[in-house]
Amino acid sequence: MxxxxxxxxxxxxxxxxxxxxxxxxxxxxxxxxxxxxxxxxxxxxxxxxxxxxxxxxxxxxxxxxxxxxxxxxxxxxxxxxxxxxxxxxxxxxxxxxxxxxxxxxxxxxxxxxxxxxxxxxERFNPALMNLKHRLGEGELGEIYQIATSRQGPLPDNVPSVGVVKDLATHDLDLTQWVVESEYQTLSAHTGSRSGRDREDFVAAVGRLDCGVIVNHLVNWMTPQKERRVVVNGERGVLAADLLTADLALYAHGYATMWDELATFRGAREGEIKRYALEKHEPxxxxxxxxxxxxxxxxxxxASLSEGLNAIKLTDALLHSANTRTTVEVSGQEPAGECRQ
Incomplete structure (x- = not known):
């Protein structure tokens, strides 16, 4: 300094x-x-x-x-x-x-x-920063899936945009950021129940260029506030609570008996680690x-170009919801903004 x-x-x-x-x-x-x-x-x-x-x-x-x-x-x-x-x-x-x-x-x-x-x-949330580091170190091995949940009540000062641009922006950006891979496709459904002309909730799925499957659940229609990111990989799951900046590893357990070894396929419960993180306000x-x-x-x-890319992704979600199609994102021009 x-x-x-x-x-x-x-x-x-x-x-x-x-x-x-x-x-x-x-x-x-x-x-x-x-x-x-x-x-x-x-x-x-x-x-x-x-x-x-x-x-x-x-x-x-x-x-x-x-x-x-x-x-x-x-x-x-x-x-x-x-x-x-x-x-x-x-x-x-x-x-x-x-x-x-x-x-x-x-x-x-x-x-x-x-x-x-x-x-x-959210890029400065201690739990996400640590999660990104652990993924980079290969702690989960191959990454299979990322799921985010960002839910809560309608804010007192309702933004001039819908929940996709206001909240889903975070999840779309942080997902690319933690695995350093861009979206290939996106598909979404939206709805409005608050009487506004913008969407209150969205459910989205997509695929990254690296092959990881993602899904996002975002809304303003839930009484309790939730901010979670869960990354599933070949060695277990890393789960981040963004409200408390807590991070935990749920490792895969292994079959130990001969008959289990011969027949078991998939995952089972194993060791749980809760990491002690130095927590500064994001x-x-x-x-x-x-x-x-x-x-x-x-x-x-986060550069303005990265903020611009987030607009491209939110527009793709809204376009998908409006047309009920899956949108190809990689290498495409941004889709026009659509309202649901």
């Missing part, structure tokens, strides 16, 4: 913006100089941090870095303004509503030569990584 301090701003003080404000207010190497939200509550800003009415007012404070946590339909306009101003920017997921909007953001920041990232915070880790990237230090951030 250098002695240099980055002048940082925050655009948006909604549910996610308030969390960013809390972390930015105590992050080493960051001088949190202002937050902008015309409808924001000054009490949501750390002591001494002013609440401003607009992005223009925030830019007048000569910020070097900005977190964008406003409604998704406003991301493109704000991001283009920040790129033009030369401000390093982290844009919350989803990167944009449409592929074209996301591509405009990618091109603008690349042309400006400015550091930018997408807020795919959002804190994400903002630390982005700060380091802005300073030019080694850092692993």
């Amino acid at each position: 250098t002695n240099e301090s980055i002048r940082a701003g925050l655009l948006g003080l909604g549910a996610m913006g308030v969390r960013h404000a809390r972390v930015l207010g105590g992050l080493e190497g960051i001088e949190f100089v202002g937050a902008a939200d015309p409808l924001g509550n000054p009490a949501d800003c750390p002591r001494g941090v002013p609440l401003l009415p607009s992005l223009d007012a925030l830019l007048e404070l000569d910020i070097q870095m900005c977190v964008v946590a406003i409604p998704t339909e406003e991301h493109e306009k704000a991001g283009l303004r920040l790129a033009d101003a030369g401000v390093a920017t982290l844009i919350e997921k989803p990167l944009a509503v449409t592929w074209d909007e996301g591509l405009n953001l990618v091109n603008a920041f690349e042309a400006a030569g400015v550091v930018a990232a997408t807020g795919l915070v 959002l804190w880790m994400e903002l630390c990584a982005f700060r380091d990237a802005v300073l030019g230090l080694p850092s692993e951030i």
Whole structure:
């Protein structure tokens, strides 16, 4: 860490913006100089941090870095303004509503030569980071299947997009990330029961280029909150609880009797290991990584291009649900967004 301090701003003080404000207010190497939200509550800003009415007012404070946590339909306009101003920017997921909007953001920041990232915070969950490391070390051997479950009640501040773009974005991205393989096909069914014109739940299946089968269950219609990732392989199962950042290995047991050895095929219960992990808040880790990237230090951030790829995948899910077809993802142009 250098002695240099980055002048940082925050655009948006909604549910996610308030969390960013809390972390930015105590992050080493960051001088949190202002937050902008015309409808924001000054009490949501750390002591001494002013609440401003607009992005223009925030830019007048000569910020070097900005977190964008406003409604998704406003991301493109704000991001283009920040790129033009030369401000390093982290844009919350989803990167944009449409592929074209996301591509405009990618091109603008690349042309400006400015550091930018997408807020795919699950990549910084300690359980997932450790799971990815163990898969890379071959702990499960060949990987067969990945299943994710991201369920809970409808949020108080309902996003302007459906559950696919708001929540399934995480699972689509993290699945590719942990095994370092892209989707080959995707198929999905969606539905709406909340009275909104966007989907409330989705059930999806797919195949990665490496041959792994995946399935995702995502909704806003479940009383209890659940965030789980289960990876099944030839040596057992790694199960991550993303709410508690816990990781466990359920190893395969082995037949020991002669008659069992002659007839048994498949899996049986074996040893269970629960790993003791060092647990830092994922959002804190994400903002630390982005700060380091802005300073030019080694850092692993989710690029805008990766955020754009997530839009492609969510559009493929929505297109599949609308047309009741399986969508070929690899090497294809993005499917147009469809509503269910």
